Amino acid sequence: MEPVALRTDRLVLDAPTEADVDAITAACQDPEIPRWTTVPSPYTREHAEGFVELIAQWWAEGSQAIWGVYVDDVLVGVVGLHHITDSVGGGHAELGYWMAADQRGNGYLVEASRAVVEWAFADLGLARLNWRAVVGNVPSARAARALGFRYEGMQRQALTSERGRDDGWVGGLLATDDRTPVDWPVL
Numbered sequence: 546m547e548p549v550a551l552r553t554d555r556l557v558l559d560a561p562t563e564a565d566v567d568a569i570t571a572a573c574q575d576p577e578i579p580r581w582t583t584v585p586s587p588y589t590r591e592h593a594e595g596f597v598e599l600i601a602q603w604w605a606e607g608s609q610a611i612w613g614v615y616v617d618d619v620l621v622g623v624v625g626l627h628h629i630t631d632s633v634g635g636g637h638a639e640l641g642y643w644m645a646a647d648q649r650g651n652g653y654l655v656e657a658s659r660a661v662v663e664w665a666f667a668d669l670g671l672a673r674l675n676w677r678a679v680v681g682n683v684p685s686a687r688a689a690r691a692l693g694f695r696y697e698g699m700q701r702q703a704l705t706s707e708r709g710r711d712d713g714w715v716g717g718l719l720a721t722d723d724r725t726p727v728d729w730p731v732l
């Protein structure tokens with residue numbers, strides 16, 4: 546698959562390149578990113594270089610679709626569809642994201658992710674999107690809820706990372722779901 550650029554009112558989404566390595570490295574110094582994601586810590590420029598190379602490979606394979614989120618050509622975050630899997634009855638993938646600390650709370654993440662969700666269902670033809678987060682990651686859960694995801698439960702010690710195992714909140718969104726936000730019992 547060739548990388549697909551997406552546009553929203555305020556944002557451009559496109560596959561990050563070598564030119565974004567410094568911005569990715571800087572953003573991933575925020576301890577909130579390795580605290581809640583599988584991003585390594587400490588995070589070096591080499592990590593960002595490897596990430597950008599892998600993104601190109603993942604797009605080519607069709608295994609993951611990762612976008613940089615740009616405001617006026619500046620990378621402010623990353624949104625991706627991970628573990629894209631075909632299946633009889635429609636495929637699935639997992640939505641993941643992070644935003645640079647100084648760009649949070651502007652609605653950029655929800656705006657960007659809405660475009661990714663739309664593309665996943667309308668263009669990729671997926672039937673379901675998964676969302677998983679370490680228990681307690683309220684900002685991530687609020688974003689998923691805003692996108693229309695339904696809370697589906699807690700899986701004990703289900704998430705693995707450099708930190709070890711964590712309990713995970715899980716949610717899902719079906720292509721056929723109304724995306725109006727619903728109540729989440731944990732929020």
Ligand SMILES: CC(C)(COP(=O)(O)OP(=O)(O)OC[C@H]1O[C@@H](n2cnc3c(N)ncnc32)[C@H](O)[C@@H]1OP(=O)(O)O)[C@@H](O)C(=O)NCCC(=O)NCCS
Nearest residue numbers: 577581642643644649650651652653654655678684685687
């Ligand atoms: C999770 C994370 C990506 C959320 O990013 P964010 O910038 O807070 O997300 P947004 O600004 O798009 O949305 C947050 C809120 O802003 C609101 N918002 C929407 N448009 C807005 C606007 N124009 N101006 C201000 N706020 C707006 C959203 O409705 C949402 O509100 P809610 O929480 O009451 O539902 C961010 O906290 C982060 O990077 N965390 C560390 C990494 C991480 O945890 N990743 C997820 C792992 S599962």
